[in-house]
Every structure is written in structure tokens, then in C-alpha cells.
Amino acid sequence: MRIFYVINSVEGGGAALPVPAVAKVLADQGAKVEILALTRRDGRALPPMTRQGLKVHVREGGEKDHAAALAWLDRMVVEHRPDLLWTSLTRATLLGQIVGLRRGVPVVSWQHSAYLKTANRLLLRATQGLSDLWIGDSHSVTALTASRLKVKPDRLTTWPLFAADEVAPQATPWRPGQTLRLGALGRLHTAKGYDVLIKALAQLRAEGFTPSTPFEVEIAGEGAQREHLQAMIHQAGLDNVLLSGFCDTPREFLAGLHLYLQPSRREGLCIAVHEAMQAGLPAVVSAVGEMPYSVVDGVTGRVVPPCDAEELAKTLKRLLLAPDKLERMGDASRTRVLERFGQARFAATGAEIFARLPVGRQTLEPAIASPAS
Secondary structure: OEEEEEEEEOOOOOOOOOHHHHHHHHHHOOOEEEEEEEEOOOOOOHHHHHHOOOEEEEOOOOOOOHHHHHHHHHHHHHHHOOOEEEEOOHHHHHHHHHHHHHHOOOEEEEEOOOOOOHHHHHHHHHHHHHOOEEEEOOHHHHHHHHHHOOOOHHHEEEOOOOOEOOOOOOOOOOOOOOOEEEEEEOOOOHHHOHHHHHHHHHHHHHOOOOOOOOEEEEEEEOOOOHHHHHHHHHHHOOOOEEEEEOOOOHHHHHHOOOEEEEOOOOOOOOHHHHHHHHOOOOEEEEOOOOHHHHOOEOOOEEEEOOOOHHHHHHHHHHHHOOHHHHHHHHHHHHHHHHHHOEHHHHHHHHHHHHOOOOOOOOOOOOOOOOOOO
């Protein structure tokens, strides 16, 4: 079986980074997988794909030239005759559905996000019947897909998009006399809620909170909110908060922390928080997406309401006053993520989905012209 895995871009983070793991499972089932990216963006997800030996086609174009992207995708399908289109995120899914319908190629579509813009939600609901199978990257996203896109259970399944690695670098527990290191990992976007985190830290500073254990906060990531967040940090006088930019060694970054923070406004699975748990870190997360189901409040970390800087400040204060409790929570965190998201389970789920793939109805003829011709 030849699968074209169609993604929006090869930007670092988000839905592109797990592509090699998914492709490996499909390849282990006998599929030949090629990646088609509708645009490049920062290209940081490309090296992990090429290191795995994946063939990647990146279109020279932008994010708004939909007609040109559609023509390119259609031309690739006509020329290479895949058996299946596997799409990820809204743009890739909508264009893949059009090409799949036109060329008689079955379509399988991921849903990753707990949030969809109104226009995208309406479009996907109208076209959801053009995808033969829908896959939620977490149980929470699968439930949202059923409710907002009206996908019926017989065309909907779940493949949690994280395969825990038992040999990933482990965080060294905090010991008395050390500076407590808190951190977050992800793009600087409003969805991640870093402004809420900075407001919470500013509130603690304004209250005169000075724990006996010094602490610092590092946010590793890049994005459009950098200037805004940096201004907030400067205005609040938070000299212990650092925006360190894009991190190309996320596992090592996480292993250098004592506590992980994910104050997001919206998430699907949220791979970063699961990687943090894999590293043996307790996590403070907002109650969105899959996170409140993965992080057990008081056992593996703390769960706070989204967009609530005051409650986040209270939670941080309690943890900063009792850093000796973090090691036990971190151990429980690692145990939980390995049990729920082990690699054997990830591969077994992928194999079950592979067995359901809709193939054998392709009607493509080489002589059919693409829209560009």
C-alpha cells in the first residue's frame, strides 16, 4: 500500500513532529509512506523525517494560495498514484478530501486540536463524509470530533499521538541548596497561555512572595508573541523568567527541570506535557484537552482552570513552598505515562487502525489532467 501523508507544513512542533513515529508504524505494517507538505514554514520538523528515511515532498508556496496548493496535490496524486491519502489539520484535510473525491482515492484524516475556528469547523462538518475514517489524537479530541463534526462512531477512532520512550533522559530530582528550575516548552502563541503564567508570577512578585528556595522559569520556544511576552516580563520585573528561544534538544531541556508548566488555553493531546512526564517531571497544567486526564491532581502534578492567573499563582506558591514533594510526584508522573502511552500500545493501536484502512477503490487514470493543466 502506498500512502501519501499530507500535512500543512514541516514547521517544528504541533502535528508535524509525531509524523515519523506514525509513519514507522504504518511502514511496519507493510505500507510505503511519503510525506507531502503544502508549505515549508520554518522546516524544523524536516530533519527527523529525513533521518528516518522518509521521502518528503515540500511544495514551494505559502499558506493562503489554496488553489495552487490544490493543483500541486492533485498533480502529485495523478503522477504517483497513491492508494490512500492520510491528512492532518484543516487545510491538508480539505484539499485532500477534494483530490480524493476527484481521483477516487480514499482519505483518512487526523483531528489534533481541541479548538477549531468557526469557519473551519463548519467546513469540516460539511465535508466530513469525504473522509472514510477519522482519527482523534486523544480521547478528548475524538469526543469533540463526534460532537462538532458529527462523525459517526463507525468512522471514528482514537490513536493517542504519543509513544513513551523508557530510555528518554531523566530529570534529576531537586535537592536542598539548589535553585528550583521550572520550565515550559512550546511555540510562543496565545494558545499556550504563557501570558497567564507571567501574570501569575507577577502576582507572586507583587505580593512579596519570597520562598526560601530560589527559583527560575525558562520558556523554550519561538513565535509571534515573543515581544509581547518579553514586555510583560520586563514590566513585572521578573528577572528570574527567561524566554530562551527555539530548543532543538527538547529531551535534554526537560531533563534539566524540576517542574513542568503547561498553562494552555486549548490543547489536544499536548505532546510536550507527556514528554515532561516521561522525563519524570511533575506538571502543572490547565484543564483543557487531554491534560486533565493524564495529570492526576495532587498525584502527578496539579490541574488549574485555564486563563486563571490567580489560581495558577496559588498553585505555584504551594509547590514552591514544598519542593521536597516534587520528586514523589515526578516518579508517579513517569509511571503513569509509561503505563498509558507505552510504545507497544502505540504500535498495537496503529496496527488495529491499519487493518481498518479503506483501500481498493482507486479509479485514477494516468491520462486524467490535473487542475494546473
